Amino acid sequence: MKTYKYFFFIFIAVIVSGCNKDDTIEIIDCQEGCNNISEIKTQYDYYLPFSLVNDNDTISKIILNNETLNIPFSSSYQLTENGFYELILFYKNELKKTDTILFTITSKEREYSEWGIKAWLPAPFETTLLSAGDIESVYPRFYTDGIKVPFIFYISESGVRKPVYLNASYNNSDTSFYIKQGVGSANISTTKLNNQPGFNIGGRQVDFSLSKKETPDLVLSGNITENIVIPANSFVKITDNLNIQAGASLTVGEGTLIIIDEAVDINHSAPITFNGTKNNPVFITCSDENKFWGGFITSSSNGKVEATYTIFCQSGYHNTSNYIWGHAQRQALFYTDNSTLKMVNCYMLDHIGQIFYPQNSTLTLNNILIQRVKTSGQINTSTITIDNSIFTDFPDDSRIFRDDDNDALYIHASDATISNSIFMFAKDDGLDSGGGLGGTILLTNCRFESCFHEGAALSSDNSVVKNHTFVNCYFTNCGQGLELGFSSPNHTIISDNCTFYRNGIGVRYGDNYDWSNINGRMFIKNSSCIENNKDVWNMVRMDWKPKLQNMIFENTTISKFCPQYPNLTIHNN
Numbered sequence: 001m002k003t004y005k006y007f008f009f010i011f012i013a014v015i016v017s018g019c020n021k022d023d024t025i026e027i028i029d030c031q032e033g034c035n036n037i038s039e040i041k042t043q044y045d046y047y048l049p050f051s052l053v054n055d056n057d058t059i060s061k062i063i064l065n066n067e068t069l070n071i072p073f074s075s076s077y078q079l080t081e082n083g084f085y086e087l088i089l090f091y092k093n094e095l096k097k098t099d100t101i102l103f104t105i106t107s108k109e110r111e112y113s114e115w116g117i118k119a120w121l122p123a124p125f126e127t128t129l130l131s132a133g134d135i136e137s138v139y140p141r142f143y144t145d146g147i148k149v150p151f152i153f154y155i156s157e158s159g160v161r162k163p164v165y166l167n168a169s170y171n172n173s174d175t176s177f178y179i180k181q182g183v184g185s186a187n188i189s190t191t192k193l194n195n196q197p198g199f200n201i202g203g204r205q206v207d208f209s210l211s212k213k214e215t216p217d218l219v220l221s222g223n224i225t226e227n228i229v230i231p232a233n234s235f236v237k238i239t240d241n242l243n244i245q246a247g248a249s250l251t252v253g254e255g256t257l258i259i260i261d262e263a264v265d266i267n268h269s270a271p272i273t274f275n276g277t278k279n280n281p282v283f284i285t286c287s288d289e290n291k292f293w294g295g296f297i298t299s300s301s302n303g304k305v306e307a308t309y310t311i312f313c314q315s316g317y318h319n320t321s322n323y324i325w326g327h328a329q330r331q332a333l334f335y336t337d338n339s340t341l342k343m344v345n346c347y348m349l350d351h352i353g354q355i356f357y358p359q360n361s362t363l364t365l366n367n368i369l370i371q372r373v374k375t376s377g378q379i380n381t382s383t384i385t386i387d388n389s390i391f392t393d394f395p396d397d398s399r400i401f402r403d404d405d406n407d408a409l410y411i412h413a414s415d416a417t418i419s420n421s422i423f424m425f426a427k428d429d430g431l432d433s434g435g436g437l438g439g440t441i442l443l444t445n446c447r448f449e450s451c452f453h454e455g456a457a458l459s460s461d462n463s464v465v466k467n468h469t470f471v472n473c474y475f476t477n478c479g480q481g482l483e484l485g486f487s488s489p490n491h492t493i494i495s496d497n498c499t500f501y502r503n504g505i506g507v508r509y510g511d512n513y514d515w516s517n518i519n520g521r522m523f524i525k526n527s528s529c530i531e532n533n534k535d536v537w538n539m540v541r542m543d544w545k546p547k548l549q550n551m552i553f554e555n556t557t558i559s560k561f562c563p564q565y566p567n568l569t570i571h572n573n
Helices: none
Strands: 008-013 024-029 032-034 043-049 050-053 061-062 067-069 076-079 083-091 098-106 132-139 148-157 166-170 176-179 185-187 199-202 204-207 216-222 227-230 235-244 249-252 257-260 267-268 272-275 282-286 295-298 304-313 332-338 340-359 362-366 369-380 381-386 390-394 410-411 415-419 422-426 429-436 439-444 447-449 454-458 466-469 475-476 478-484 491-496 500-503 505-509 521-525 528-530 536-538 552-554
Touching: 032 267, 132 204, 148 199, 148 282, 148 304, 148 340, 166 185, 176 185, 185 340, 185 369, 204 528, 235 249, 272 282, 304 332, 410 439, 429 439, 429 478, 447 454, 475 478, 478 491, 505 521, 528 536, 536 552
Parallel strands: 008 076, 032 050, 043 098, 216 235, 227 249, 235 257, 235 267, 249 272, 257 282, 267 295, 272 304, 282 304, 295 332, 304 340, 332 340, 340 362, 340 369, 362 381, 369 390, 369 410, 381 415, 390 422, 410 429, 415 439, 422 447, 429 454, 439 466, 447 475, 454 478, 466 491, 475 500, 478 505, 491 521, 500 528, 505 536, 521 552
Antiparallel strands: 008 024, 050 076, 061 067, 061 083, 083 098, 132 148, 148 185, 166 176, 166 199, 199 204
């Protein structure tokens, strides 16, 4: 493609973003990224920097994404954002009236993870001071040297979580963190810890009292062949792989501190029970604050794990071939095959790997918090029930883009019932569900917030039957709220009474891949798509055209007129 390399042009710089224009005259050296309008190709991907040069004096009118643009001959428009562009050229010669050209602009950083959409960086949140409400905390009562100690905070009012955003810090240190949607946590090194640590939470002081353990009461390794009951408030160290054999069991009393050496796994063909309480939780972590232990591994129906008020930190050590599982390609805290996992009031913080990797298993998760991990994990050919839980910060709390499958949760070939839960601050998707086998997923009263890619990204292969239903769910500040990507004709998505607010795209039919066929159907009813950059978008990359009939709306409002769906009601502010 020809470019202008040595000339200066006077041009009108336009940032194409919906219907916004910025008309300013500048002089630029158009040496890089200058593309002649006569050579722009349809169904083509271009890279930033990108300037559109009018090298054709027979053009009488130019429309770009429904906006009429004035580009004098030998002048340029600079486009500065990733996105999908429809360029319509009108000619002075009546024999050839118009050309319509479809193309995308992307950056090298995001070319494999996003197509046709703006490069999304979630908007920052604003913090406030905590004027009303209670600070509830969960933390271990015991610690030992050389580890990190977790402190978990919930903000509530009248017994209900209060969805506030607060600044928080550990006293007399440079350790700061956030409370988001009324929940947050910090892991404090014992080098900074004293017996009475204090925190500032949204302007309020909170102090705690901990006791230090010097010497383990029990050291474990090797084979366990009997029923072991660990008394409350014990200090246990696991120094090498632990193998809990069939017919045995492990029961851990409240307040117990368990430290596990680097890379150590707990293999079990027998049940494990953690009996923590709110005021005296069980705490399990690595024996070195800068390292990671392995995880719990079972392939036995008897190898179930049940935990209440238990804090798990710093697992996921292995990344070799025997432990590379699923999208995350990392070891899981819980690998279960043909088993069960039940967790109530449990907290999983600061793991280098994933949390769950079940196969043919049953998971019940009630009031859990997962924060600062690569991903919560991949659910395979299993059944999972989640209620009143929060998944946040994958893999961290930064606003730096990554393309590393940092989903809050990935559900594959499984049935799921999820209610009253939040998926937020993921570098990839809040909920991802794909693969070649079917499943039924029902989400009720869930929130998807500040995910770099999709709040929920849904897909399927071949002709599998798959059903996703979202009821009373809220999608905000995500690159795309709800997306149906590559899909079977037997894949159905229903969004009922949902809100899509201030996302890059509210509801999307289509995905990033040039190889994928998209045949599923979306039913959006009793919902609102408002103040998104694009409220609704239907575009299949493989065909470079929409499948409008596969996206059906009923009683749904949008912010501004949508050419693809002209009958949608415009929201009345």
